[in-house]
Amino acid sequence: MSEVSRRAVVVEQWHCHAPPGTPRHPLQRKMSRSSNDDTRPPRRSGDGPISEPNQSVLDAVPSQFLNTSFPSLLSDTGLPSSPRYQxxxxxxxxxxxxxxxxxxxMGQRHLALKTLQRKFHRNGAAIDRFHREGLLTGTLQHPGIPPVYDHGTLEDGTPFFSMKLVEGQTLQQLIEARQASDDSLGxxxxxxxxxxxxxxxxxxQQVIHRDLKPQNIMVGKFGEVxxxxxxxxxxLGMQPRSDPDAATKSEQTLLQANRVPDPAPSRGDETSGGDETPQGSELTTAGDVVGTPGYMAPEQARGDIDSLDARVDVFGLxxxxxxxxxxxxxxPNASRIEAIDxxxxGDLDAALEPLxxxxxxxxxxxxxxxxxxxxxxxxPADAAEVARIVQAYDAxxxxxMRHAEIQRSRSEVRMIESRKRQRWIIGLTSALTAVAIAAAIIVSHQWGKAIEAATAESIARDNAEQASQATKEVNEFLNRVLGASLPERRGHDVTLREVVDQALPELDGKFTERPxxxxxxxxTLGESYRWLGEPEIAEQQYRLSLAxxxxVRPVDELEILETKDRLAGVLRSRGDEGDFEESKRLRxxxxxxxxxxxxxxxxxxxAAMNNLGTVLIEMNExxxxxxxxxxxxxxIDASSHPEQYSRPxxxxxxxxxxxxxGQWDSAEAIYLEVLGAPEASTFEKDNAMIQLGQMLHSAERYASSLRYLRQSFEVRxxxxxxxxxxxxSAMRKMSRVMDESERYDELLxxxxxxxxxxxxxxxxxxGPICEARSLMAKALIGLGRRxxxxxxLQATIELISSERGAKHRYALAAQKQLDALQAAD
Structure with a gap:
């Protein structure tokens, strides 16, 4: 017995056991034909695979029996055939x-052939839609759209169109693969x-897709999308009668006849079914939902076909x-009907929570x-605006990434240089010897000139003696400082701080004749101590340098101005009002x-304008x-060489x-501009990050604040x-943000x-330690560890009292915190 006959017997047997008068489901009723909606000739006996008796049986089958269309079940399920296409x-x-x-x-190439499913071969609306798809796709000439080569009807009567064969993976598969491997988003x-x-x-081209989703995006073997x-x-802009969604009355009748009830919705991915309407129909009429739940826009879900425009696809993107x-x-956990509803x-708040x-x-x-x-x-108005935003982000x-690579390379260089630290101390001593030899040559040359010029003999001799003595003193000074710090004497872990500390006592009284x-x-020593975090020693060295x-005679004003500016910088960084006033005066x-x-x-x-401005900020001017x-x-902008200035x-x-x-939008834009500027130094970017982090803290944008503060902390x-x-300082700023955002586990x-x-x-x-201890107590309270x-808090009060007295404001603040905790109990 053939498969078709066997299925027919099953249907007839079921029908024989059905209760008399079993009603037919309205969506499975036989299609009526009238003078103005008949789109196909009446069926004759023997015309097609379904006989008149079997058709009667089909009409009586309730739709709940199987979730399928019985005319499709009993139709010819063979492949389309064509002498041209294998x-x-x-x-x-x-x-x-x-x-x-x-x-x-004919073309001797592999293609993709799209054909109309056989169950729609007698459906005029389906045939029209299929041909419209082929024609419309064929008019879109773009590398990202598979070209249509031919369309029409195969020799066996099957509507078709052929197009480029794209072999690769869908975007859905790539997204799932990224989840499995935790790969880069780039x-x-x-x-x-x-x-x-x-x-x-x-x-x-005034065309909207209306069904954008990862399953409809192919990525070829060579990266073509x-x-x-x-x-x-x-x-867009079509007249209603030419609109494929503005179905005629006859089309609506045909569509209703082809629909089956939606089965019990499964819990899972709403795209798994791939249907285009809530009822599971493959065709649409005016007012139906067109698209895939989870990717369709709200206006699309409401069936507002006439109001749809490019922003429908923007939602899909x-x-x-x-x-x-x-x-x-x-x-992800909603049924199709729930997702559409x-x-x-527009109930998307919970859906967007992962962002x-x-x-x-x-x-x-x-x-x-x-x-x-x-x-x-x-x-965004259309996909072009979306593309521009993504392009700007990518740039x-x-x-x-280029800047990070540069910084990585610099870090590697610093590591290499750090390994060479001991060797350069020894090498520097050798270099000093070479300098001494060169100085001796200069002295010898000067002596020779003195001999040749008898009238200048006395002056030349004096100059040569002074130069020789100066070279000798500098060499002796450097030899003592660097020699005392050789690894053989101080060990292989000798640090820059130890070398600098060694230089201070050696410097006193050594160059009284050469100020x-x-x-x-x-x-130079003052600058070293400033960045080593010792502002008091730095200030002392700057003042001695200025004196x-x-x-010096003749006076070198530029050296004096440079020294005053650096002294003003360390005074500003120390932070009390007296220091600000002197810093402002100097700058x-x-x-x-x-x-x-x-x-x-x-x-x-x-640079002097910029530096004076920083002091005015501290003084709230x-x-x-x-x-x-x-x-x-x-x-800077008016200069012919703006790159020579420190614009960031x-x-x-x-x-x-x-x-x-309080102009936070403007400030944020400028900080981000500096962070993205290739010419900005690490120090300048760190300043931008730390200030932006504090501003976002004030704006209660805690996650963003912590991100920038953490970057600054890592740089520092x-x-x-x-x-x-x-x-x-960066650590303290991060602690305050964690406290205010109640991230107590992380804060602890x-x-x-x-x-x-x-x-x-x-x-x-x-002060910094007392503040940290207060925050520690708050974190413990927040975690329920009262x-x-x-x-x-009791230990904190005892510590402060023993160090600064029981009446100190830090001790009183800790006592107040303890009293509040005990009162709450």
């Missing part, structure tokens, strides 16, 4: 079409940009980007939110005299500071003024050391490390 395996199916891999004998974003560019082209399945595409970022769809109502505090770049998260806006007016990412040499050495330079003198000596646009004049920074930027440093300071004036720890004042671990580092640099009851918090 039909291979099926490579896809969905909607109203099947796709086969075929060999085109490759997926590149694919997303290509998809956006392709859809941008379609939008420029193709947007597939344009079966639901629609050309947003849903794809969401899946790339989070690894999940918008409604939530989309229709909150997402580790991906904020630009991508913001774009995803915009694309998935419930109101179409809040989305920014490439700049950051310029002493001034230069002491200023030495003032004794005002430096700016005024530098302008007179070098001109308004010299790089040292611009914000308007005057802003005027200086803007004036400096104008002069001025920008950071201007952003600080905006931040302190790498460059200055684990216990440098700047590193510890962070404070353990922070307190350990601070204890090695500060007295036991210093007894531990009480014991900790």
């Amino acid at each position: 039909i291979g395996e099926s490579i896809g199916s969905g909607g109203i079409g099947d796709v086969y891999r075929v060999y085109d004998r 490759e997926l974003i590149g694919i997303f940009e290509s998809v956006a560019q392709t859809i941008a082209y379609a939008h420029a 193709q947007v597939m399945d344009w079966g639901l595409a629609k050309r 947003g849903a794809i980007l969401f899946q790339m970022l989070t690894g999940r769809t918008l409604f 939530k989309t229709r109502r 909150r505090n997402h580790p991906a770049d904020s630009e991508l998260v913001a774009l995803c939110h915009r694309c998935l806006a419930t109101d179409p007016a809040e989305r 920014s990412l490439q700049r950051r 310029g040499v002493e001034g230069a050495i002491r200023r 030495a330079f003032e004794q 005002a003198e430096v700016l005024e005299r530098t302008q007179e000596l070098l001109g308004d646009s010299h790089e040292r004049t611009i 914000l308007d005057a500071a802003a005027d200086l920074f803007r004036s400096a930027l104008r002069r 440093a001025v920008l950071v300071n201007l952003a600080d003024v905006d931040r302190m004036n 720890e790498n460059y200055y050391g684990a216990r440098h004042p700047l590193t510890l 671990k962070w404070l353990d490390d922070s307190l350990d580092r601070h204890a090695k640099e500060y007295p036991p009851a210093a 007894d531990d918090a009480e014991h900790y």
Whole structure:
């Protein structure tokens, strides 16, 4: 018995046992024909695979018996046939079409052949839609859209169109593979940009896709990205009668006849079924839902066909980007009907929750939110705008990656240099010997000139003796300092700090006759101590340097101005009001005299303007500071060589003024500009990161604040050391953000490390340590460990009382915290 006959017997046997008068499901009723809706000739006996008796049996079968269309079940299920195309395996199916891999004998190439499913061969609306898809796809000439080579009807009557065969993986498979391997997001974003560019082209042709999803995007073996399945595409601006979704009355009747009830919804991925309407029908009528739940826009879910525009596809792009970022769809645990209902109502808040505090770049998260806006007016206007945003993000990412590579290379160089540290000390001693030899040669040459010039013999001899003596003294000084720090004497772990400390006592009284040499050495030592975190020693060396330079004759004003500026810098960083006043006075003198000596646009004049502005910020003279920074930027921009100036440093300071004036949007934009500037130094970027982190803290954007503060902390720890004042300052700032955002578990671990580092640099009851202990108690309370918090506060009060007295404000603050805790109990 044939398969068709066997299925027919099964149906007849079931019908014989059915209760008399079993009603037919309305969606399985026999199609009625009238003069104005009949689209096919009446069936004759023997016409087609379904006999009249079997047709009667079919009409009586309730739809709940099987979730299928019985005319399709009993129809010929063989492959389409054609003398031109050698039909291979099926490579896809969905909607109203099947796709086969075929060999085109005429063109001698492998192609993809899409054919109309046999159950729709008598459905005029389905045939029209299928041909419209082939024609419309064929008009879209873009590398991201598979070209259509031919379309029409095969010799066996099957509608078809042939197109490029794309072999590779779907974007859905790539996303799943990334989840499994935790791979980089970068490759997926590149694919997303290509998809956006392709859809941008379609939008420029007034065509919308309406079914964008990862399953409809193919990535070929060589990276080519193709947007597939344009079966639901629609050309904007069409008249209602030409609109494939504005179905005629006869089409609606045919569609109703072909529908079957939706089975019990499965819990899982809402895209698994691939149906295009809530009822599971492969065709649509005006008012039906067109698209895939989880990727369709709210207006699309409501069936507002006439109001759809390019922003429908923008929503689909947003849903794809969401899946790339989070690894999940918008409604992973909802049935199809639930997903459509939530989309229709714009109920997306819970769906978008995974984007909150997402580790991906904020630009991508913001774009995803915009694309998935419930109101179409809040989305990007079309795919071209989405593509531009992704392009700008990619360009920014490439700049950051290049900068990171440069920094990595520099770090490797520093590591190599660190390994060579002992060798350079020994090598430097040898170099000094060479310098001494060169000095001897100079002396010899001068003596020779003195002999040749009898009239200048006395002067030449004096000069030679002075030069020789100076060289000798400098060599002796350096030999003593560096020789005392050789690894053979101090061990192989000798540090720069130890070498610098050794230089101080050796310097006293060595260059009384040569103040310029002493001034230069002491200023260098002052700078070293400043960045080693010793501002008091740095200030002392700067003042001694300034006194030495003032004794030089003739006076070298530029050396004096440079020393005054550095002294002002260390005074500003120490932070009490008396230091600010002196710092302001010194830097005002430096700016005024530098302008007179070098001109308004010299790089040292611009630096003096910027440095004076930083002091004015500390003294809250914000308007005057802003005027200086803007004036400096104008002069930089007007220069023919702006690269010689430190523009990012001025920008950071201007952003600080905006931040302190409450102009946070402007400040954030400037900080981000500096972070993305290739010419900005590590120090300048660190300033931008730490200030941006503090501003975001004030704005209660805690996750973003912590991200930038953590980056600053890592930079400072790498460059200055684990216990440098700047590193510890970054740790304290992070502690405050963790406290206010109630991240108590993270805060507890962070404070353990922070307190350990601070204890090695500060007295036991210093302000930073007391603050950290107070935050530790708060963290314990927040975690419900009230007894531990009480014991900790009691120990803190005892520590402060023993060090600074029971009436000290830190002790009183800790007592107040303890009283509040005990009162709550």
